[in-house]
Amino acid sequence: MSGDLSRLAMTVLHPGYEGVSTPDWLRRALGEGLGGVVLFSRNAIDAQLVRHIRAENPAAVIAIDEEGGTVTRLEVQDGSSFPGSRALGVVDDVALTERVGRQIGRMLAELDITLNYAPDADVNSNPANPVIGVRSFGPSPELVSRHTVAYVNGVQGAGVAACAKHFPGHGDTVTDSHLALPTVHASREVLFSRDLPPFRAAIDAGVRAVMSGHLLIPALDPSMPATLSRTAMTELLRGELGFDGMLVTDSIDMQAVAAMFGPGEIAVRALNAGVDAICVGQGSEEIVYEMRDAIVAAVRSGELPEERLAEAAARVLALSEWYGAQAALRDKARGDVDESVGLAAARAALTTSGTATLDRAPLVVEVNTRFSKAVDAATPTGITAALTALLPNTARLQLDTSGELPDLASDERPVVLVVHDAARHDWVRSTVTRALAMRPDAIVVDTGVPAPPGAAVHVATHGISRVSAQAAAEWLTQ
Template sequence: MTDLYRLAMAVLQPGFEGTTAPDWLKKALSDGLGGAVLFARNVSPGTAGLVAELRAENPAVVVAIDEEGGVVTRLEAREGSSFPGNRALGVVDDVALTERVGRQIGRLLAETGITLNYAPSVDVNANPANPVIGIRSFGPTPELVARHSVAYVKGVQAAGVAACAKHFPGHGDTVADSHLELPTVHASLDQLCARDLPPFEAAIRAGVRSVMSAHLLIPALDPEGPATLSRTILTGLLREELGFDGMVVTDAIEMKAVAAMYPPVRSRCARSTRASTRSARAWSPRRACTRSATRSWRPSGTARCGRSVWPRPRAGSWPSRSGTARSGPRWRPTTGRGSRRRAGRSPSRARPG
């Protein structure tokens, strides 16, 4: 098995069916697969045993789940979450309470052996017609969202579980569902900088270990493709301007927001790693998703600021350093090399995790 194949495997996080690990997943983990994502379909009274089964094949595997509280729960999907959701916490506006909720959710995951929580949503719910964020957001203002995002991140990570700020660079001002089509954010650059980015900056300063990219078209930042596949947004803005050096993970790569533009899953995974993600997440309960994604994966070979835009992970692990926010002039998008017009492709419009 080549080193390149192992590097490709290390940045994939497929889903799977059932409450036991299928043979194809165990084989992939032994070959260097870096992660796996649990959904409600995988949860049972024996979930801790399932996680242990995954670790037996790869002790460094990142086991992830979406456990936001409120309406988004996997471990408590049958009976409903024991914890208030983000909007309820925002209305109460007690950051100490939000941190306690985050810590308790983190403890619940840690007891099961889960190491990465795809939460919190740090989107500012600026559009009441938003079909996918809504009460998953702490509220409609950046200040409110920022302080509760920081509290939630601190709580989860105090329990020994990595938190993930999502959906970068902000999914709160959309009227389309990215599970079904590609939403467009029509805000100006100044509006994005004043409203959508501050909660992410706050989470980065608080040491959040992971950031999830959104399947959004944001013409003010990059008019040519979704944020998940944009080097301008993920490298230029997130890594270079905001200084984030943790793990960048995609939203589910099968979502129609990106699947309709680039039908082969291997194309989407390759493009996202070139853009700067260190992990491509998939719902897919199929071995084919993992195998296909590795076939055409190639590092871009392009380095900026001393860091290659393709990931160099320690197999199955997120980087040891958390991000820090940099001071300096506000980032502005640029056009030119590294930003190509995709002729003949009109973005289809395509629910984030």
């Protein structure tokens, strides 16, 4: 095959990989022009790892999901040093959001990471949303717009590219696109008034990348998910909204699209729709070369215009060039350490009802719900650890969906019930009701989108992070 055509095809592919060191196939692919690499916590990310990637292809776009809050790849063991988007939206201080974005950008600048797949510009208009929730700044397009801009300004002010996601908006869904294809049942008018304003605001603010959402939106295209729809990607995002930066897919191994087509066909369809970079989180040698070969074959058959592939590759390289030109900003950001901002934001985000002071080690009952697949499986809620640091001998009990409670009435210890997204789960609310019947003095801490307080003492952190847990523990022991 033509070396130039093959290299163009490799440039638009941005896979993740397994393991803590770069595998041989990835190093070879980088040498052949692989345009990007997506890092996950499983890769044991550090500066040396990034140097190894850049040694094979200095222009590679190295990307990561470092939203803060529930979605962190760099701080997955102990939880993020920054509260997530909903907590920032609750505080509603755009200067604070920009400071948080800048500190996240600084962390990435220190590692020489090109692109942050954040912020989440989705308007969480549906409280039953299983995958966005606290990852959104909130339910209002005006709120989400102003904080999306602040976050973009913070990250990009540190010399790292930001990425607004999940276009055209994943907020009004009841299906997790990791598991199946969600449908957004909204008119074009509602999309333009509710879901698109944060993306328009991000584009006006100069965001360098946008990530597509695997969403079926009949008002735009009744037959294809937005990622594979020229109506959504080119006519709407490029044409009506005027975005000319790099457009990247959400991971194509998500079932919303993976259940429809193989990786090669998804890549070709996405490129034809107007996408520039194909992200595949669970990348492998087989998948990468299958996609490359499918793209090359599609160009040769006329199915994919070579000009479209060249345009996509050029946008990937333009993002890399932009990053290279921001070295002075990154140097400045590395010295701009603001260690207090994360905890300050988490404290400001706490909403509480009632009063309580824990004066001895409690029993923490974690009423567990499954986090979405966007959240690393190892991410802790952190409440037990934070309380243990202040009250040694704090005990922990984890419940599953069976909700089988011990005899709390006879337990002399204070009881803290930790729940996540109680508003979305009947069994969680039922479990809390039964626990409070046994122990009316139990304290409820909700780390997600909270239900109306049903306890005498209720604390909402509006997200999962190390600092959110610390803020809650401080308040409970003040």
